[in-house]
Amino acid sequence: MEYFLQQSINGLALGSIYGLVAIGYTMVYGIIGMINFAHGDIFMVGTFIALIAFLILVAIGITAIPLALFLMLLIAMLLTSLYGWAVERIAYRPLRGSFRLAPLISAIGMSIVLQNYVQLAQGARVKTLQPLITGTHTVLDLGNRFVVQVSNIQILIVLTTLALMTGFTWIISSTSLGRDMRACEQDLKMAALLGVDTNRTISLTFLIGAALASVAGMMYLLYYGVIDFHIGFVAGVKAFTAAVLGGIGSLPGAMLGGLLIGLIETYWSAYFSVQYKDVAAFSILIVVLIFMPTGILGRPEVEKV
Amino acid sequence: MSEPLLSIKGVSAFYGSIAALKGIDVEVMPGEIVTIIGANGAGKSTLMMTICGNPQAREGSIVFEGRDITQLPTHEIMRMKIAQSPEGRRIFPRMTVYENLQMGAATAEGGDFRSELARVYSLFPILEKRSSQRGGTLSGGEQQMLAIGRALMSRPRLLLLDEPSLGLAPLIVRQIFSAIRDLNQREKLTIFLVEQNAFHALKLAHRGYVMVNGRIALQGTGRELLERPEVRSAYLEGGR
């Protein structure tokens, strides 16, 4: 029981990271109907920018951890969202209105470009960061072999995710930008007929998705401390699976799917096999695609008027 | 003579390599109701959309309030206070009626949202009752009223209406046509109307154009066109 509780806590932290990345997939899919395969690599770029930002901050003498973390977050969000924006401008916008597969192929190309770019610029070897946030709290101690612990970094991850999700949900439901985004998602042509600059709205969607992915990337860096140019692929597939599981196009679905994938992966590693933990996510993707292609909170594509 | 509000000269538009409009000349004067009638596939909806820049005219010019809008992107054209209630209504299905109306006011910078809303609700009271219902669950008639109401929210100087009576019961059709007449007479709103229901449209409009295969075949005042034998036989079967 304690073991299960402990795994649930670990799974929630991991799932928060997947959820934040999954939102980027689901938003872009909702608004222009394509899977942005480069999104996992945007997440990876976010981890690198966060790491480099930290090293620079230390070099210029900013070592107070809370301040350094805050600046890291700002820099990572800012620069990563520029990458997300640029990917759309360079690789997708010129292909808008061409056949459906074109942007998909372009996305795969963009993913390779980003990986090779980081590999060339930063080297192929793994980069590490010493734990910046330490400390754990014992949640449950029944005096036997096991104690259930939650670490400060896990608390930080879950709280940050919660705060971002709250803010993000508010933007989508209550601001005119959010309304424009939903309008573009539901009927791009009509949104333009109402004076919405659809290209700008699509750009902002990529920007916001990348900013969220960069937060996930920074937390991944702080949590695991080890990154390389390749982590975007597996993380991306899992976040994509999360988006599909939750129902692609649905924002709460992406978060829910992320948490579920995080939990399933953690349980799988704990009770079956760590080596095959990635298989869990891929198997779920296949099962979901076969038996519930619209996901948990997705809607079937019949509601068009 | 005053300047035309909208002046379309020699406009051609294409879908791929297929010409849907072949040298269209149309003028709309301030305060007029002008209607376009024509058979299915004649290019009426394409003309409405070409005014809005989607598809863009490949030849010719479109001038609105003295400004050439032929090459402008759609959202900039709409921000010049042209509004369209398009073919098929295109209500945002997963937004509430209220949110749909908010979207309509997206270009109304500095306008008073509350008073526009009150104006639309008094024109179509049913929309107020349905304000928190999702657009996709409205009846066809309600959706049509919402589409027109949404277009009005930006306080347009030119209102484009594409087949507002399509698929609606006669009672609702009458309600919508009387709303159009009211808007024109009371608020001096200029309206460019595409209709299948040629009899109603020509009775309502000051002037009309008949479109055949992407070209303007006939034009005249509403009354003149109603009396033309070729219009009667082609569009007013049974002499309705």
Ligand SMILES: Nc1ncnc2c1ncn2[C@@H]1O[C@H](COP(=O)(O)OP(=O)(O)OP(=O)(O)O)[C@@H](O)[C@H]1O
């Ligand atoms: N998106 C499109 N792609 C290709 N061809 C199109 C497209 N939209 C319309 N067309 C073609 O352009 C021509 C004109 O169509 P349009 O919709 O303007 O006709 P319409 O006069 O509005 O007809 P209706 O009365 O049936 O609404 C038709 O031959 C139609 O098949």
Ligand SMILES: [Mg+2]
């Ligand atoms: Mg039409």
